[in-house]
Amino acid sequence: MKDTFKHKGMRKKLAEIVAAKGITDKKVLKAIEKVPRHLFIDSSFEDHAYQDKAFPIGADQTISQPYTVAFQTELLEITEGDKILEIGTGCGYQTAVLLELGAVVFSVERQKELFKKTSLFLPKLGYRAKKLIFGDGYKGFTAEAPFDGIIVTAGAPFVPKPLLSQLKVGGKLVIPVGEDIQVMTLFTRTSEKEFEKEELGEFRFVPLLEDRN
Numbered sequence: 284m285k286d287t288f289k290h291k292g293m294r295k296k297l298a299e300i301v302a303a304k305g306i307t308d309k310k311v312l313k314a315i316e317k318v319p320r321h322l323f324i325d326s327s328f329e330d331h332a333y334q335d336k337a338f339p340i341g342a343d344q345t346i347s348q349p350y351t352v353a354f355q356t357e358l359l360e361i362t363e364g365d366k367i368l369e370i371g372t373g374c375g376y377q378t379a380v381l382l383e384l385g386a387v388v389f390s391v392e393r394q395k396e397l398f399k400k401t402s403l404f405l406p407k408l409g410y411r412a413k414k415l416i417f418g419d420g421y422k423g424f425t426a427e428a429p430f431d432g433i434i435v436t437a438g439a440p441f442v443p444k445p446l447l448s449q450l451k452v453g454g455k456l457v458i459p460v461g462e463d464i465q466v467m468t469l470f471t472r473t474s475e476k477e478f479e480k481e482e483l484g485e486f487r488f489v490p491l492l493e494d495r496n
Contacts, residue, residue: 284322284407284408286319286321286322290319290321290332290333293332293333294315294316294317294318294319294320294333295316296333297315297316297320297333297334297335297349298312298313298315298316300335300349300350301315301335301349301350301353304335304350306350306353306354306357307357308353308356308357308360310361310384311353311356311357311380311384312353313383314356314380314383314384315349315352315353315380317383318376318379318380318383319408320332320333320346320349320376321333322408323340323346323374323375323376323379324338324340324346324374325338325339325340325341335348335349335350336348337351340373340374340397341396341397343489344373344374344394344397344489345373345489346373346374346376347373347376347377347436347488351486352376352377352380353380354467354483355377355434355436355457355467356377356380356381356384356434358455358457358467358469358483359432359434359455359457360432360455361381361384361385361386361431361432362385363384363385363386364385364386364387365385365386365387365431365432366386366387366389366427366430366431366432367381367386367387367388367389367430367431367432367433367434368388368389368390368391368423368424368427368428368430368432368433368434368446368449369381369388369389369390369391369433369434369436370390370391370420370423370433370434370435370436370437370446370491371390371391371392371393371420371435371436371437371491372390372391372392372397372398372401372415373392373397373401373436374397374400374401374404375401375404375405375410377434377436378390378401378405378410378412379405379408379410381434382410382411382412386432387413388412388413389412389413389414389416389424389427389430390412390414390415390416391416391417391418391419391420391423391424392415392416392417392418392420393417393418393419393420395417398415398417401415402415413427414427420435420437420443420491421439421443421445421446421491422443422445423443423445423446423448423449424449425445425449428448428449429449429450429451429454430449430450430451430454431451431453431454431455432450432454432455432456432457433446433449433450433454433455433456433457433458434456434457434458435456435457435458435459435491436488437459437488437489437490437491438459438460438461438462438465438487438488438489438490438491439458439459439460439465439491440460440461440462440490440491441460442456442458442460442468442470446458447470447472447478450470450472451472452472452473452474452475453471453472453473454471454472455469455470455471455472456469456470456472457469458470459486459488463487464485464486464487465485465486465487465488466482466483466484466485466486467482467483467484467485467486468480468481468482468483469481469482469483
């Protein structure tokens with residue numbers, strides 16, 4: 284698990300590419316520059332790790348495009364100590380970016396093999412989420428609600444009500460909504476019963492799996 288000067292240089296370039304696409308939050312760009320993305324993907328893709336592309340990570344899942352990770356993260360407007368719920372841990376790349384921003388992260392993963400692999404892998408890199416949960420992301424994580432922010436890293440055919448209910452007033456939910464193509468949607472809880480909704484362009488994600496048992 285090497286992180287060389289060459290890798291660091293490639294990350295710097297990647298952060299510049301992401302910035303050129305419109306990401307302005309300096310802390311988010313710094314996190315993209317810091318997280319060793321090549322360690323999160325199959326070594327056969329290592330040469331491509333710092334391109335702004337998504338890649339397969341097994342279990343029919345992908346590691347999101349860095350721009351998408353930065354875009355979703357920027358929407359959360361994280362300040363240090365914010366309690367963030369991530370739906371879809373995947374390989375842990377997005378988790379690591381959230382941790383770099385000083386968030387207290389709870390992350391739910393539905394795929395058993397990814398959950399086991401990432402639970403062991405993240406601490407090896409020095410990334411410690413508050414809790415990684417094997418479970419159904421549609422249900423959120425009531426034990427630790429409410430959250431300052433919730434980020435969904437897979438395409439949801441609809442907005443799960445439990446996620447909205449687990450936001451603090453002032454909290455934000457960032458979720459890609461749709462079947463084949465998703466619309467990035469930002470919900471801000473303005474009061475106990477009211478939410479503001481913004482739609483922020485089209486993206487493509489793997490589907491958010493639901494526990495059908």
